[in-house]
Amino acid sequence: MDDRCPPAVAPTVVPLAAVLTPPEPALSTALLATAPVALCCLDATQRIRYANRAAERLLGRPATGLLGRPVDAVLPSDVAAAVLTACAEAMSSAGPVAVELPTPGAGARWVELHAWPTPVGPAFAFIDITIRRRAQEAGERARQAAERAGARLALLAAVSAELAGARDVESALGSLARLVVPDLADGCIVTVIDRDGRARDVGSWHADPDRREVVARYAAVRMDTLPETSPVARALRAGTEARESVDSVLGLMPPGPARDLLLALRPESAVVLPLPAGDRPVGVLTLYLDPGRTPDADDLAAAREVADRAGRAVDRVHRASRQAQLAEALQRSLLTEPLSVDGAQLEVRYVPAAEAAQVGGDWYDAFLHPAGDPVLVIGDVAGHDTAAAAEMGQLRGLLRGIAHYSGAGPAEVLRGLDAAMGHMYPGTLATAAIARVERDGTELRWASAGHPPPLVADPDGTVSVLSRGFGDLLLGVDPTTARREFTAPLPLGATVLLYTDGLVERRDRSVDAGVAHLQRQLAELVGLPLDRLCDELLARMLAGVPQDDVALVALRLQPAGRFAGAAG
Structure with missing residues (x-):
């Protein structure tokens, strides 16, 4: 057996020039004529020198109706202008130019115009991009619709x-x-x-x-x-x-x-x-x-x-x-007109909150003690609805009855009201302050159950805050709590002011800061007649419609001896 390798066979070498040999002119003509892209070429006078079959179909004319004719004679004026501009740009830049145009023939279609320089003049081609264009437009419409829906x-x-x-x-x-x-x-x-x-x-x-x-x-x-x-x-x-x-x-x-x-x-x-x-x-x-x-x-x-x-x-x-309006009418119906007191002026005010749900349990009262002394009351039942307003009316009448029957001082009246609430109105909470003018108007006796402190303004503008914090425990918590009583001197012509927390409390400041602001405003206004003082004080403190109810009662002393008046 012959183990020798067979002789190697030399490979056939094809010259590169033979592979890259340009096609025959007939083949080139056939390729251009049958290309699916509309092709045209212009001469130096901007007349159509060549048009393939796709161009004939796109323009709707045979080659005999295209060759030798100016561009603007076979294309719509706007398309012809675009073709001539693109061809001129391609020749001057020696590079290709592309632009999208509506189809020059009939029908709603789009083409992409390509222009490029050749040795014999500019050539241009129309490529149908209708499908792509419609897809883009549909996408744009969808995007715009989404934007409008989002807006x-x-x-x-x-x-x-x-x-x-x-x-x-x-x-x-x-x-x-x-x-x-x-x-x-x-x-x-x-x-x-x-x-x-x-x-x-x-x-x-x-x-x-x-x-x-x-x-x-x-x-x-x-x-x-x-x-x-x-x-x-x-x-x-x-x-x-x-x-x-x-x-x-x-x-x-x-x-x-x-x-x-x-x-x-x-x-x-x-x-x-x-x-x-x-x-x-x-x-x-x-x-x-x-x-x-x-x-x-x-x-x-x-x-x-x-x-x-x-x-x-x-x-x-x-x-x-x-x-x-209904709640405010209910609340006002439970508040009586102020009594007339010889030797003193008396003014009361009630301002409802801005919100219907905030109409509630603020109240004022003024009546004569059995001994003939004026008694001022200010109170606030917890809650901000018509139920609080109804409870306010009950407590207000109950306090009056206790004060008239017992003839007791402010602290004892508050203690009696607290005890009665524990039996008659369990679960009701309220704050209150009582001030009784005694000794022919030279002394104020007062007590507080968790209420903002009374203010006393002298005629010279000195304003005292009768402050022991917020006084004793509010009403309705522990009826056995001890109730304290305090006294303060009253000069002739002094003004006593009791008010609810809606006058001084704000979301952006503490009650103490509100009381200090009220003290300053009262000092500036003390020279006004009492009715104007109350109106101006409300205007300055509230600066619009309050967010909580506001009630106040003000009494100004006159040098007229003992107090006498019709019981309220």
Whole structure:
């Protein structure tokens, strides 16, 4: 057996030049002619020198109708201009240029124009990108729809945050117009029916800063001139939703400032949405749309949701207001008019809280002791509702009865009230202070059960705080607790002030700081007549509507000997 290797066979070497040999001219022509991309070439005079079959199909003409003709004679003017610009740029830069264009033929299609330089002139090609373009546009529409949906959700969240818990509903709705512009409209006016049944525009806004003053002036006058047949009047009367052209609204309006301002506002249409509350409207949301703006179904749905939330907020505040009026009427009915005292002036004040739920158990009282001395009482039953107000009335009458029957001093009256509460009103807590003017008006005898201290102001402006902390334990905790009694001298002309904690307590300061502030204000006002002093003191201390009830009783001594007066 021959183990020798067979002789090696030399490999066949193909010259590289043979592999890269350019195709024959006929093959090149066939490749260009049958390419699926529309190809054209221009000569130096910008006439079409070559066009393949795809170009014929795209342009809708045979080659005989294309060759030798100027570009702008076979293409739409805007497309021809783009082709010539791209070809010129390609020749000058010696590089390719690409741009997207609508199809030059019939049909809603898109092409990508490519231009590049050749030795004989610029060439250009159209590549159909309709599928890609439509996918991009669909994606963009989806993105925009998602953004709009997110904006609508953010708007509804902002509206809810603005209206949730709002007690001053008119201020909250006034800012509502700024929230819906520009997402839902170019301009907006918000109308509310107040508790007296009057429709008033409470807020307006416009996306155009130059028209904000115009819409504000229009909102100030339009309700006085809108006819009963106008969309806003119909929405207020019957809760009817409407979308009207502004021209039709102008046709209903009489000549005057309101009509002139609506013309100056220049909206094309208006959408009027009632603010519903049960089976009745409590206001109107008017959206103004400039020419070219048309709300879609989602916009209208969001606007209706805004109107619904606003209507619920108005209804909630109206209900709370009615409850507050009822509770305040109950509380005032339990407070008597101050008695008339010879030798002294007496003033009482009661200011309800801003919130309906805060109407509660603050009370004042003033009556004559069996010995003829004036007795001042201030108290506060724990709780902030009508139940607290009812308990206040019971305790107030009980304290009066104990004081009249026993003839005891302030501390003993508080002890008797505490003992009675343990049997008759278990679970009720209250603070109270009693001050009795004795010795022909030269001495004040007082006691306190967990209440802020009385103040005594001399005619020269010196104000003393009769402070032993907050006095003894509040009422209703331990009826066996010891009750202390204190005395303080009273100069002629002195002013005695008792008050509840709503006058001095704030979220941002302690009661002690509030009492010190009250002491300073009383020192500045002591020279005023007693009625003006009380009014000014409330104005300075409260600076608006209080967050808690406030009651006070003030007595000013006169040099008139023994006190005498009708029992309160």
